[in-house]
Amino acid sequence: MTSQTIPVALGDRSYDVVIEDDLLSRAGTILASLSRGRRMVVVTDENLAGHLATLQGSLSTAGIDSEAIVLTPGEGSKSWATLESLTDRLLDLGVERGDHVVALGGGVIGDLVGFAAAILKRGCRFVQIPTTLLAQVDSSVGGKTAINSRAGKNLIGAFHQPSLVLIDPATLDTLPGRQVAAGYAEVVKYGLIDDPAFFAWCEANGAALLAGDPTARAHAIAHSVAAKARIVAADERETKDVRALLNLGHTFAHALEAETGFSDRLLHGEAVAAGMALAFGFSAARGHCPPEDAARVAAHLRSVGLPDGLAACGIDASGKTLVAHMAHDKKMDAGTLPFLLATGIGETYLDRSVALADVAAFLDR
Numbered sequence: 001m002t003s004q005t006i007p008v009a010l011g012d013r014s015y016d017v018v019i020e021d022d023l024l025s026r027a028g029t030i031l032a033s034l035s036r037g038r039r040m041v042v043v044t045d046e047n048l049a050g051h052l053a054t055l056q057g058s059l060s061t062a063g064i065d066s067e068a069i070v071l072t073p074g075e076g077s078k079s080w081a082t083l084e085s086l087t088d089r090l091l092d093l094g095v096e097r098g099d100h101v102v103a104l105g106g107g108v109i110g111d112l113v114g115f116a117a118a119i120l121k122r123g124c125r126f127v128q129i130p131t132t133l134l135a136q137v138d139s140s141v142g143g144k145t146a147i148n149s150r151a152g153k154n155l156i157g158a159f160h161q162p163s164l165v166l167i168d169p170a171t172l173d174t175l176p177g178r179q180v181a182a183g184y185a186e187v188v189k190y191g192l193i194d195d196p197a198f199f200a201w202c203e204a205n206g207a208a209l210l211a212g213d214p215t216a217r218a219h220a221i222a223h224s225v226a227a228k229a230r231i232v233a234a235d236e237r238e239t240k241d242v243r244a245l246l247n248l249g250h251t252f253a254h255a256l257e258a259e260t261g262f263s264d265r266l267l268h269g270e271a272v273a274a275g276m277a278l279a280f281g282f283s284a285a286r287g288h289c290p291p292e293d294a295a296r297v298a299a300h301l302r303s304v305g306l307p308d309g310l311a312a313c314g315i316d317a318s319g320k321t322l323v324a325h326m327a328h329d330k331k332m333d334a335g336t337l338p339f340l341l342a343t344g345i346g347e348t349y350l351d352r353s354v355a356l357a358d359v360a361a362f363l364d365r
């Protein structure tokens with residue numbers, strides 16, 4: 001059994017990310033130390049019945065009673081309606097501020113439960129047990145929690161750090177291939193941001209990872225978590241132009257997700273893949289990035305079946321329509337939208353001189 005613990009250093013909000021195959025079956029012992037002998041509430045979705053049973057069995061063995069709240073899967077659950085019913089149920093179950101609610105699932109469950117924990121009784125504790133590749137490499141770490149609103153993606157939320165993140169890579173054995181590929185887009189992101197050697201590792205090992213190779217999977221998860229922990233520790237609340245790098249491709253991605261109605265037609269990770277290819281393409285079109293680098297990014301995404309642009313997402317909306325979605329981007333500052341652009345693979349920066357009309361014209365090409 002190999003186990004790795006990666007600390008997220010945030011002063012009195014610091015916590016550990018523990019990565020270990022089959023961790024779910026011994027999670028009860030670890031969680032018992034947080035539960036103060038009280039019943040724990042696990043929030044999950046309908047696709048996770050098997051993993052929920054393992055976790056509840058493990059809690060029971062550790063002498064902890066548990067209650068499950070099982071939600072409808074999918075991005076639609078990051079909504080006011082689900083947040084309201086979830087907080088009502090947590091209150092009915094008597095959750096106290098010192099209690100830890102457990103989020104067992106993908107990024108949807110993690111973002112929603114994290115936000116519910118941030119506001120319940122002005123803040124209770126929560127633990128992330130991510131079960132998708134995307135959630136294991138990205139969303140479970142860093143404390144961004146949110147729901148979507150009519151105006152767009154993640155617009156209502158809070159920074160609220162978990163107390164602990166337990167990653168069991170073996171839970172990915174049940175994850176559908178399309179979801180694994182979508183999560184892989186956020187893995188590739190770490191290479192593109194500031195780690196060209198890791199992008200090269202992705203080019204060499206991405207196919208094996210997607211095929212379920214446990215060694216490639218373990219390396220990708222640990223490397224991604226360490227990268228995210230480093231960036232979050234440097235700029236927890238995205239105020240220093242550091243954490244914003246994790247948003248590479250996301251201004252485009254969130255517009256694409258809005259255009260497809262936050263539906264299964266385009267998963268978040270797929271939108272991020274297309275968004276990163278567009279960010280590199282736009283950087284090349286502006287003469288900032290060698291076109292060969294933009295082509296290399298698109299080629300790798302295509303090689304693993306991820307979309308590399310609008311056409312591959314089946315989106316034929318005009319540039320003007322897509323740019324209109326971007327007006328609500330959280331990075332908007334005094335009417336200007338900083339864009340994450342690249343000077344090459346592993347070299348990204350925030351550019352505050354981009355005119356949205358130029359983005360629209362690029363998208364129309």
Ligand SMILES: NC(=O)c1ccc[n+]([C@@H]2O[C@H](COP(=O)([O-])OP(=O)(O)OC[C@H]3O[C@@H](n4cnc5c(N)ncnc54)[C@H](O)[C@@H]3O)[C@@H](O)[C@H]2O)c1
Binds near residue numbers: 073107138173
């Ligand atoms: N907070 C952050 O920093 C952050 C980072 C990246 C993404 N996100 C958010 O995460 C969300 C996407 O998360 P996601 O890609 O995990 O999607 P998801 O949570 O919708 O999960 C994808 C699907 O896989 C199913 N599933 C989960 N684990 C499974 C397993 N082990 N076996 C079988 N099925 C399983 C789920 O039921 C769901 O149908 C988006 O809303 C995105 O905005 C947040």
Ligand SMILES: O=C(O)C(=O)C[C@@H](O)[C@H](O)[C@H](O)COP(=O)(O)O
Binds near residue numbers: 243244246
């Ligand atoms: O943790 C971050 O910071 C990220 O930007 C990670 C992204 O992958 C994630 O999709 C995040 O939710 C997007 O951030 P947002 O602030 O644009 O909602």
Ligand SMILES: [Zn+2]
Binds near residue numbers: 250272
């Ligand atoms: Zn993302």
